[in-house]
Amino acid sequence: MAVYTDIRDDQLQAFLANYAIGDLHSFQGIAEGVENSNFMIATDNGRYILTLYEKRVVPADLPFFIGLMKHLSERGINCPQPIAMRSGETLGVLAGKPAAIISFLDGVSVRRPNASHCRQLGEALAAMHLAGEGYTLHRDNALSVSGWRPLAEKSLARADEVEKDLSGLLLEELDVLEDRWPAGLPAGVIHADLFPDNVFFFKDELTGLIDFYFACNDLLAYDIAVCLNAWCFESDNSFNVTKARNLLKGYIKVRPLDGEEVMALPILARGAALRFLLTRLYDWLNVPEGALVVPKDPMEYVHKLRFHRRVTGASAYGMDMPEAARS
Amino acid sequence: MAVYTDIRDDQLQAFLANYAIGDLHSFQGIAEGVENSNFMIATDNGRYILTLYEKRVVPADLPFFIGLMKHLSERGINCPQPIAMRSGETLGVLAGKPAAIISFLDGVSVRRPNASHCRQLGEALAAMHLAGEGYTLHRDNALSVSGWRPLAEKSLARADEVEKDLSGLLLEELDVLEDRWPAGLPAGVIHADLFPDNVFFFKDELTGLIDFYFACNDLLAYDIAVCLNAWCFESDNSFNVTKARNLLKGYIKVRPLDGEEVMALPILARGAALRFLLTRLYDWLNVPEGALVVPKDPMEYVHKLRFHRRVTGASAYGMDMPEAARS
Numbered sequence: 001m002a003v004y005t006d007i008r009d010d011q012l013q014a015f016l017a018n019y020a021i022g023d024l025h026s027f028q029g030i031a032e033g034v035e036n037s038n039f040m041i042a043t044d045n046g047r048y049i050l051t052l053y054e055k056r057v058v059p060a061d062l063p064f065f066i067g068l069m070k071h072l073s074e075r076g077i078n079c080p081q082p083i084a085m086r087s088g089e090t091l092g093v094l095a096g097k098p099a100a101i102i103s104f105l106d107g108v109s110v111r112r113p114n115a116s117h118c119r120q121l122g123e124a125l126a127a128m129h130l131a132g133e134g135y136t137l138h139r140d141n142a143l144s145v146s147g148w149r150p151l152a153e154k155s156l157a158r159a160d161e162v163e164k165d166l167s168g169l170l171l172e173e174l175d176v177l178e179d180r181w182p183a184g185l186p187a188g189v190i191h192a193d194l195f196p197d198n199v200f201f202f203k204d205e206l207t208g209l210i211d212f213y214f215a216c217n218d219l220l221a222y223d224i225a226v227c228l229n230a231w232c233f234e235s236d237n238s239f240n241v242t243k244a245r246n247l248l249k250g251y252i253k254v255r256p257l258d259g260e261e262v263m264a265l266p267i268l269a270r271g272a273a274l275r276f277l278l279t280r281l282y283d284w285l286n287v288p289e290g291a292l293v294v295p296k297d298p299m300e301y302v303h304k305l306r307f308h309r310r311v312t313g314a315s316a317y318g319m320d321m322p323e324a325a326r327s
Numbered sequence: 328m329a330v331y332t333d334i335r336d337d338q339l340q341a342f343l344a345n346y347a348i349g350d351l352h353s354f355q356g357i358a359e360g361v362e363n364s365n366f367m368i369a370t371d372n373g374r375y376i377l378t379l380y381e382k383r384v385v386p387a388d389l390p391f392f393i394g395l396m397k398h399l400s401e402r403g404i405n406c407p408q409p410i411a412m413r414s415g416e417t418l419g420v421l422a423g424k425p426a427a428i429i430s431f432l433d434g435v436s437v438r439r440p441n442a443s444h445c446r447q448l449g450e451a452l453a454a455m456h457l458a459g460e461g462y463t464l465h466r467d468n469a470l471s472v473s474g475w476r477p478l479a480e481k482s483l484a485r486a487d488e489v490e491k492d493l494s495g496l497l498l499e500e501l502d503v504l505e506d507r508w509p510a511g512l513p514a515g516v517i518h519a520d521l522f523p524d525n526v527f528f529f530k531d532e533l534t535g536l537i538d539f540y541f542a543c544n545d546l547l548a549y550d551i552a553v554c555l556n557a558w559c560f561e562s563d564n565s566f567n568v569t570k571a572r573n574l575l576k577g578y579i580k581v582r583p584l585d586g587e588e589v590m591a592l593p594i595l596a597r598g599a600a601l602r603f604l605l606t607r608l609y610d611w612l613n614v615p616e617g618a619l620v621v622p623k624d625p626m627e628y629v630h631k632l633r634f635h636r637r638v639t640g641a642s643a644y645g646m647d648m649p650e651a652a653r654s
Contacts, residue, residue, distance in 0.1 A: 008438040023530060025433045028367060031356035040355060040367065042433070106352045106369070111335040203350060 004054045005037045005095050012041075012050075015094045018085040019101060021045045032197075035213055037097075040104065047104035048083060052097040057213060059098050064139045065212050066090050066100055068132070068189060073103075075131035077124075078208035080105055107200020107207040113231050118243040120206035121199055121231060122224075122250025125191070128209060129220045130255055132189030141192065141216040143275050145181045149174050151278045158285050162298055170278075173305065177271050182219065182264040190223035191215055195230040221261040224251060225268035228317060229276065229304050237303040245318025262314045269317070270308040277301035332364045332379045332422050339368075339377075342421045345412040346428060348372045359524075362540055364424075367431065374431035375410060379424040384540060386425050391466040392539050393417050393427055395459070395516060400430075402458040404451075405535035407432055434527020434534035440558050445570040447533040448526055448558060449551075449577025452518070455536060456547045457582055459516030468519065468543040470602050472508045476501050478605045485612050489625055493608075497601075500632065504598050509546065509591040517550035518542055522557040548588040551578060552595035555644060556603065556631050564630040572645025589641045596644075597635040604628035 007027075016024055022044025030038040030049075037052040053062060066082045070090070073081040080102035082090040092099050110117055143151075152170050159167040191198075193214035200208045224247070232243040251257070280298035287295055311317075334354075343351055349371025357365040357376075364379040380389060393409045397417070400408040407429035409417040419426050437444055470478070479497050486494040518525075520541035527535045551574070559570040578584070607625035614622055638644075 009435050010437075010439065012435075024435055025529065026431075026527075027435060028355075029358035031358040104353075108336050108339075108351055108354060110337075112337065200353075202352060 005052045005097055007039065007052075007095050011095055015092065015099065016041075016043070018087065018092060019083060020086055021048065021083065021101070041101070048101050049080060049104055050094075050099065050101050052094060052099045054097065057098075061139060062091055062098055062100075064137045065215060067137050068135060068212055068215055069102065071135045072128060072131050072212075077128055077131045078105065079128075079212065080208075080210055105200055105208040105210060107202050109197045109199060110201055111196065112235075113196050113243065115240075115242050115246040116204060117196075117199075117201065117206070118231050119246035119250035120201075121194070121227060122247040122252075123254050124199070124206050124209060124250075125194060125223060125227060126251045126254035128191060129188055129223065135189050139216045141190075141218040143192070143214070143279070144218055144222070145177055145271060148177065148271075148274060148278055151282065155278070155281045155285055159281060162281060162284065163302060166281075166302065169302070169305075170274075173270065173274050173309075177267065177274060180267050181271065182260065182267065185219045185221055185261050185264060186258070187217060187219050189215060190218045190220060192218065192223060192226060194223065194227055219264075219268070220255075221257065221264060222268050222272060224248070225265060225272040226275075228265075228269050229272050229301070232317075233304055233307075237300065237307075239307050239316075241316070241318045248317060248319055262319055265314040265317055265319065266308060266311040269311070270305060273301050273305040273308055277305055331381045332424055334366065334379075334422050338422055342419065342426065343368075343370070345414070345419060346410060347413055348375065348410065348428070368428070375428050376407060376431055377421075377426065377428050379421060379426050381424065384425075388466060389418055389425055389427075391464045392542060394464050395462060395539055395542055396429065398462045399455060399458050399539075404455055404458045405432065406455075406539065407535075407537055432527055432535040432537060434529050436524045436526060437528055438523065439562075440523050440570065442567075442569050442573040443531060444523075444526075444528065444533070445558050446573040446577035447528075448521070448554060449574040449579075450581050451526070451533050451536060451577075452521060452550060452554060453578045453581035455518060456515055456550065462516050466543045468517075468545040470519070470541070470606070471545055471549070472504055472598060475504070475598075475601060475605055478609065482605070482608045482612055486608060489608060489611065490629060493629065496629070496632075497605075500597065500601055500636075504594065504601060507594050508598065509587065509594065512546045512548055512588050512591060513585070514544060514546050516542060517545045517547060519545065519550060519553060521550065521554050546591075546595070547582075548584065548591060549595050549599060551575070552592060552599040553602075555592075555596050556599050556628070559644075560631055560634075564627065564634075566634050566643075568643070568645045575644060575646055589646055592641040592644055592646065593635055593638040596638070597632060600628050600632040600635055604632055 012027060013024060025042040027039050027041040030040055032038060035056045036054050039050040041048050041050050069080055070082050072079050083101040084090050085092060090100055152174060156167045159170060198209060198211040227247060228244055231247060232240050234240055277298055280296050280301060283295040284298050339354060340351060352369040354366050354368040357367055359365060362383045363381050366377040368375050368377050396407055397409050399406050410428040411417050417427055479501060483494045486497060525536060525538040554574060555571055558574060559567050561567055604625055607623050607628060610622040611625050
């Protein structure tokens, strides 16, 4: 939870004068998101989210994120839509920070997704991947395989404080992943952080996707692997293969996977587990003085990583090879 | 900013089933309030605030607060209105905490109130005092004169860390206030915390009052004194007598002050300054481990207190005795 930057009413009113969305009726800081400051605002025209981009976001990446939301929403994906100023610009400055207003999306994120939620998530993820085709901006995934070793090296010296010989596990895993990371799979724009809190439902029907601030270009199937980790484990870290099967079925219904992608799922899932393990581990070991955010426990992703290390094929994720492989 | 208690979507859905306000469209934690956890929720019927009462609120006080909002809103004060469950109850339990849903109020609080805002604040405060008549529940002001010495004693040993001989100032002030605190002035229900963040405006017109969780029974003019401190000092701690005159004029227009009340204003203003100085000092010296809230600087109220110590009569607040005194 976080609002890092306080906005005065007069600053906000002056900023809103750039937009044709009417008078300000209310605004509240939202206790969500760990990267940026978010405010809900209501005007004559309805509700919006105002985001101030804080220091963890690279300003040069903002056109990619904002352009992507525009691209996707124009192609029928229900995601926040950037609101243009009278000038046509979608990115401004408020309280000294880059700032944008995006449309407000109704819906509630589910804490404990069921198999139906997972199936719909799979469909929506695939639809997003298809809608991302033709997006002209490019952003490398800094948190993909080549970024993991440098990230791990920042935590290795203290990793064993979290679990006995965790540093050994990390080094072993880095070797395996760097050696076996798939090349040549279908690539495109991925969300890269599609956790349950970034997916909205209304009456158990998926209504929208939010938070595109990790989106980047990478292997499409890697995005599935992120979701397998984020959606298909129970709170006791057991893997729910029914949820995984539903997620994959939903995905394949919209965008069939080729055989290479299916076979790569176990290694992609290990990589996705390592990626979140590494960022959580770093945040866990480096809680800043006066932090407003409680870091997430890296051990959750250690358990997930161990699960995928034992997996020998995509059938562990409920994947029926004959049904899925179309290549 | 704070959301101390995290709510799961399924917990919230179950809680909402007690109410006849339709299906849940969205909910967000609000980064406001230092006492409770607040969530904005939207349902078929509109927007609401869901509050979970955290440990600084005494559960036995909740019927007073919730009943007061109902009493005031029924008498035309634009303040949050408690929403009753199907059972008729307005207070429930969610995530193990006492919880209530109140109506959402449009409006924006002003960070730098001008004289017009102050005049309207005065009018609204007086209207609230009149509307509070006939409210049958009673709540003593634990933060009035008899509570200040015990509160000060918790900080005296370390007060001089904040300013040289601050402890001496506090002791001197306690002696004066205990000796000269007025008795027999008109009393009733006061807000006791009507800072600018608790007053909403739309297009510079006052639209509502919120946050009644310090409300209590006390001298009505003490509530004015709290507002003089909270609304009429500039950010450099200079006192803006034009704002004060407007605040008092607005108040008197709705509820005339008697001569005793006018004469008591300087001592009431000293008391109000000491009250906020003492709570801020305590919070400043006792920041809990892992605090999510940055404590407010007690020195602001040291400066305000010093201003009122130099005041010799209500004319310092722009008060015209002949105009105001009607007794």
